[in-house]
Amino acid sequence: MKLLAIETCQYLGYYLSRYAQVEARGATVYVLNGKGEPDFWPADRYRVAGSQHIDDIIATAKQWHQAEGFDGVLTFSESSVITVAAVAEALGLPGIGVDAAVRCRNKYLMRQAYDRAGARSPRFRLTRTLAEAQAAAEELGYPVIVKPTHGAASNFVFKVGSPQELTERYAQAQEGSRDMVWSRSEPDGVDLGPSGLLVESFLDGAEYLMEVVVWDDEVYLGSVVDRITVEGETFDDDVHHAPTSMSAADLAAVHELVAAGVRAQGLRRSVCHAEVRFHEGQPYLLEIAARVGGGGLDEIARLTADHDPIAAVVDIARGVRPRVRHFQPTGTHTTSMCLICASGTLAAVHVPAEVSESDRTFLLKIVARPGDVIARPPHGNTILGFLGTTGTSKDDAFATMVRYADLVEVEFAD
Helix, strand or coil, rough: EEEEEEEEEEECCCCCCHHHHHHCCCCCCEEEEEEECCCCHHHHHHHEECCCCHHHHHHHHHHHHHCCCCCCCCCCCCHHHHHHHHHHHHHHHCCCHHHHHHHHHCHHHHHHHHHHHHCCCCCEEECCHHHHHHHHHHHHHEEEEEEECCCCCCCCCCCECCCHHHHHHHHHHHHHHHHHHHHHCCEECCCCCCCCCCEEEECCCCCCEEEEEEECCCEEEEEEEEEEECCHHHHHCCCECCCCCCCHHHHHHHHHHHHHHHHHCCCCCEEEEHHHHHHHCCCEEEECCCCCCCCCCHHHHHHHHHHCCCHHHHHHHCCCCCCCCCCCCCEEEEEEEECCCEEEEEEEECCHHHHCCCCCCEEEEEEECCEEECCCCCCCCCEEEEEEEEECHHHHHHHHHHHHHHHHHHEECC
C-alpha cells in the first residue's frame, strides 16, 4: 500500500510524527512538498516540486505516480486540503473534489453553505475595510468575532467588545492574515474564493471538538472533546478534556447538526475535524475541516473513545470504508493543552524526566525549535508544543497536567 502525503509548503517537521503513524498502520508513505527542505524524508520516497503552483505539484505527482502507482493521496495540513483534492482528481484516486475542498477551507464559503442547508452557525459578514467591519458589528451587535477567511489555529482571531477595540483589532488581523503561514501556504493557480475578514456574532456557550468520519450518507462522531479553556479576547490557549461531558440529548443534537454541515460542504467520504459551540441552549457550527484534528486529538480519540483517526485517513485515502463507530467513551479521562510561552527567539526547551517518562503523560510534543521566533497575540499564535495527561477523573488529569506544564522550562536567546 503506497500513499502519497502532500504539503503545499512544508510546515517545519510538524507532520513527520503523523507520517510515522501512517506507516505504523501498514502503508509506505511517499512525501511530496510543493516547497520544502532537502532531507525531510527518505530520499527514495521524497520529492519537492520547487513551486506551490498547483500545475507544478500535479505534474510532479503524475510523473511519480506513473513510476510508483500510488493507492491514495492524503494530507494532515489545513493549507494542503485543496492541493490534495486537485492531485487526487488528476491521478484518478479517491478524494473529496476541489469544489468541496475550497468550501472546507474558505470560511466565508463554508458559512454560505451552512446557510443554504439551514445548519445553524454564527451570523456573519465578509468585510474588506474597517468601515465595512464597523457596519457589520453594529448590525450583529457587540461582542463580535473577527477572523480571516483562510486562517487556521486561531491565528488573528479576536473577540471584540467595542468600536474602539474593533479599530485596533481589525488592523492587526488584516496585517497578520496577509503574512501568516497558513495564507502563504495555499496553492497558487486555484480559485480560493473571496478573501477578507469575517465579522461574526459571538456565541457565549461551551465549545466541543469532534473527530468525524463521513462514509457515503453516514456521519460518525468518532470522538467528542470538551474545550475547557478560560477565554479572553484571543483564542490561543486551548485546554481540552475528554470524554465529553455533554448530555445524551445535546450529543444527539450536535450529531444532527454536524451531519447537516458535512453534507452542506459536499463531503461524502472523508475524515473531518468539527468544532461546535452552544448558544442559548442550541449548538452552532463553527467549522468543519476536511482533515483530522491537530495536536494530540488523534491520541485522545484512541484513548477515550476507541476511535483511530489516523487509521481512518489511511483507509479513506485508498477508498476503503474505515472501521468506525458512533461515539462510545472508554472510561479513560484525559486533559490536554497547548504549551504556550512568552514571545521571543527560542534558545532551548527543557522537559524533566518526571514529565517525559511519566505513565500519566500520553502526549508530549515540542514543535518549536531553537531559533524559532515565538509570536503571541496580537502578533501571532506560535505554539511551543502539546502536553496531555490521563487520570481517573477530569480533575485528577487536569491537576497533573498543570503541575507537569509548570515543570517545563523555556530559554530565550539574548
